Amino acid sequence: MSELLIQLRGVTKVYGSGQAELLALKGIDLDIEPGEFVAIMGPSGSGKSTAMNILGCLDMPSAGQYLFKGAHVEALSRDQRARLRRRFLGFVFQGFNLLARTSAQENVELPLLYRGDSAGVRRAAAAKALQAVGLGGWEDHTPAELSGGQQQRVAIARAIVTAPAVVLADEPTGNLDTQRSHEIMALLMGLNQDQGITVLMVTHEPVMAAYARRRVHFLDGSIAEDVANTHPTTAALVVPAPEPAGAI
Amino acid sequence: MLYSVFMLALRSILRNLLRSFLTILGIVIGVSAVITMVTLGNGATQSIKAQISGLGTNLLMVRPGQRGVPGGGGGIGVAQFSEADAAAILSQIGGVAAVAPEGRASLTVVANGRNWATSVIGSSNAWFATGNWKLASGRLFTADEQLAGAAACLIGETVRREIFDGTVGQTGLGEHLRVRKFSCTVIGILAAKGQSGMGDQDDTVVVPLRTLQRRVTGSVKVATLLISMQEGSDGARLKASLKQLLRERRNLAIDDDDNFNIFDTQQLAETLSSTTQVLTTLLGAVAAVSLLVGGIGIMNIMLVSVTERTHEIGLRLAIGALEHEVLLQFLIEAVVLSALGGVVGIVIATAASWGLSSLMGVPYAFDPFINLLSLAFSAGIGVLFGYFPARRAARMDPIEALRHE
Ligand SMILES: Nc1ncnc2c1ncn2[C@@H]1O[C@H](COP(=O)(O)OP(=O)(O)OP(=O)(O)O)[C@@H](O)[C@H]1O
Numbered sequence: 001m002s003e004l005l006i007q008l009r010g011v012t013k014v015y016g017s018g019q020a021e022l023l024a025l026k027g028i029d030l031d032i033e034p035g036e037f038v039a040i041m042g043p044s045g046s047g048k049s050t051a052m053n054i055l056g057c058l059d060m061p062s063a064g065q066y067l068f069k070g071a072h073v074e075a076l077s078r079d080q081r082a083r084l085r086r087r088f089l090g091f092v093f094q095g096f097n098l099l100a101r102t103s104a105q106e107n108v109e110l111p112l113l114y115r116g117d118s119a120g121v122r123r124a125a126a127a128k129a130l131q132a133v134g135l136g137g138w139e140d141h142t143p144a145e146l147s148g149g150q151q152q153r154v155a156i157a158r159a160i161v162t163a164p165a166v167v168l169a170d171e172p173t174g175n176l177d178t179q180r181s182h183e184i185m186a187l188l189m190g191l192n193q194d195q196g197i198t199v200l201m202v203t204h205e206p207v208m209a210a211y212a213r214r215r216v217h218f219l220d221g222s223i224a225e226d227v228a229n230t231h232p233t234t235a236a237l238v239v240p241a242p243e244p245a246g247a248i
Numbered sequence: 249m250l251y252s253v254f255m256l257a258l259r260s261i262l263r264n265l266l267r268s269f270l271t272i273l274g275i276v277i278g279v280s281a282v283i284t285m286v287t288l289g290n291g292a293t294q295s296i297k298a299q300i301s302g303l304g305t306n307l308l309m310v311r312p313g314q315r316g317v318p319g320g321g322g323g324i325g326v327a328q329f330s331e332a333d334a335a336a337i338l339s340q341i342g343g344v345a346a347v348a349p350e351g352r353a354s355l356t357v358v359a360n361g362r363n364w365a366t367s368v369i370g371s372s373n374a375w376f377a378t379g380n381w382k383l384a385s386g387r388l389f390t391a392d393e394q395l396a397g398a399a400a401c402l403i404g405e406t407v408r409r410e411i412f413d414g415t416v417g418q419t420g421l422g423e424h425l426r427v428r429k430f431s432c433t434v435i436g437i438l439a440a441k442g443q444s445g446m447g448d449q450d451d452t453v454v455v456p457l458r459t460l461q462r463r464v465t466g467s468v469k470v471a472t473l474l475i476s477m478q479e480g481s482d483g484a485r486l487k488a489s490l491k492q493l494l495r496e497r498r499n500l501a502i503d504d505d506d507n508f509n510i511f512d513t514q515q516l517a518e519t520l521s522s523t524t525q526v527l528t529t530l531l532g533a534v535a536a537v538s539l540l541v542g543g544i545g546i547m548n549i550m551l552v553s554v555t556e557r558t559h560e561i562g563l564r565l566a567i568g569a570l571e572h573e574v575l576l577q578f579l580i581e582a583v584v585l586s587a588l589g590g591v592v593g594i595v596i597a598t599a600a601s602w603g604l605s606s607l608m609g610v611p612y613a614f615d616p617f618i619n620l621l622s623l624a625f626s627a628g629i630g631v632l633f634g635y636f637p638a639r640r641a642a643r644m645d646p647i648e649a650l651r652h653e
């Protein structure tokens with residue numbers, strides 16, 4: 001058995017207190033090995049985003065243990081978690097979350113800036129990441145000049161530019177039409193297969209979850225089902241429509 | 249690290265030019281107001297000092313009048329001076345360079361078909377010495393002219409300009425100038441002294457004292473005695489013996505108050521310039537309040553910008569920015585903005601105070617200290633008022649911040 005990348009043990013999350021107290025996670029156990037592609041599914045309010053935030057070291061469990069590469073995340077300080085994020089994690093959000101009035105290039109460079117990389121290193125890495133998501137030649141476009149699918153690809157480039165161990169994506173296709181969604185999924189799958197990046201993805205859509213090799217179903221703050229996907233959709237089935245560079 | 253955070257801050261400023269401009273507006277106004285006020289005030293002080301020293305160095309001015317009642321034209325009912333007083337002072341008090349009895353009348357003079365209201369002064373040649381006057385052309389009075397009260401006069405530059413500009417020779421030398429019922433021959437032109445705190449010193453016509461007494465005032469009294477001291481003489485002692493002599497000559501009993509006042513131009517200069525300095529400080533303080541208001545403006549905009557940019561802050565924190573890096577970025581933004589405001593303020597202030605001082609006729613007194621102080625102060629305001637919003641931004645919970653739309 002390979003060494004575990006992520007281990008959740010009895011993780012709970014409580015929001016509010018007193019009357020308004022809400023148990024969003026009711027003691028989750030979850031193991032994730034390096035190189036997995038996991039789809040997290042479940043009805044609205046079942047605790048998927050809460051679990052993702054904890055997995056992404058953005059939020060702390062109320063109780064229980066979270067081991068990332070064997071280190072206890074719940075014992076880390078705010079800045080230590082930030083350093084862990086900048087080193088090992090990449091995020092893709094439903095709302096893209098790109099900086100407005102800022103070129104794709106600069107958006108992608110942002111995480112490298114906080115790592116203290118020099119301008120030359122940043123430029124090369126960002127160009128490579130944009131190339132990898134099929135946006136070579138779009139470096140100078142601002143989010144306003146890009147389509148939703150393109151924006152999400154810039155966001156994915158930003159997530160992978162630091163060569164992270166894990167990419168966490170909370171409903172990455174939630175704001176996109178079906179065609180764009182399949183392109184994004186193909187991208188994520190490619191990252192997982194070609195670069196060995198572990199991908200954790202929340203999605204409502206079974207079609208998108210079908211790309212993953214494992215599905216975890218949340219129900220009311222607990223994991224109801226955790227199954228392997230025996231026949232994941234393969235990249236060959238969906239070919240991203242090539243977009244001409246330089247045009248909108 | 250510092251460099252890249254600095255670049256981040258700079259980019260964020262450039263990305264939001266209008267917001268940046270509005271942020272620094274208060275600082276620009278504050279800094280330029282402070283510097284302009286102080287520079288103009290300093291210029292006014294300098295010019296007053298210069299003009300008073302132009303009145304004559306080490307000059308004493310004696311006028312009749314009760315203590316605390318400075319006689320405008322001599323206290324009413326108080327004995328005036330006479331020519332004999334002047335002679336006595338010169339002969340009996342050591343260290344005196346020159347004594348000039350002075351009488352004045354405001355009159356209209358006529359010549360060359362033009363008239364001009366001016367101040368006619370009756371005195372002796374000593375008057376030119378006490379007032380540091382130089383001749384532009386012509387000559388002073390002769391002894392005979394002074395004794396006989398001859399119809400001869402010297403005119404100041406302003407009178408020459410108003411009456412004789414455009415005539416042949418321009419100077420008016422040898423021309424006849426009509427002063428009330430008599431006319432005098434212009435024998436000399438005084439070199440210009442320029443504007444002073446007490447009005448235009450060049451706007452004057454000087455005749456022998458006796459001429460003024462006989463033909464204008466009709467009295468042998470003298471309203472003012474001007475006394476210039478020799479270089480290096482002891483002013484306090486000279487003033488004391490002058491006071492003693494005048495008390496004797498005016499028959500004052502031991503317990504009588506002085507019925508004359510001695511003014512000292514040195515003192516006058518100090519009093520006046522300390523007044524303008526107080527005024528400068530006051531104006532500077534008022535302007536400093538506007539600078540403070542500008543600082544609060546920065547804080548306000550920074551707070552708004554933190555709220556506006558909550559989402560962005562959440563994103564930066566999520567992708568691995570440390571608390572102090574976000575703090576630093578916002579702090580640098582605030583400092584760069586307010587320092588920029590300071591620099592722009594200095595540029596505007598330099599232009600404004602240069603223009604205004606030439607408009608007001610005072611010298612442009614550049615004060616490096618106040619410029620540096622305002623710059624440091626505005627940068628300091630940036631640190632102070634940028635810090636709290638920045639700290640709020642940096643301490644934000646990344647999830648909460650990200651959820652913020
Ligand atoms: N910051 C919060 N404060 C209080 N309650 C919260 C907070 N965040 C989430 N919750 C609650 O916790 C529960 C789980 O929320 P969560 O966002 O994890 O659900 P989800 O599975 O991601 O749902 P969705 O599919 O709609 O995104 C919900 O009942 C939600 O109302």
Ligand SMILES: [Mg+2]
Nearest residue numbers: 048049050170
């Ligand atoms: Mg959710």
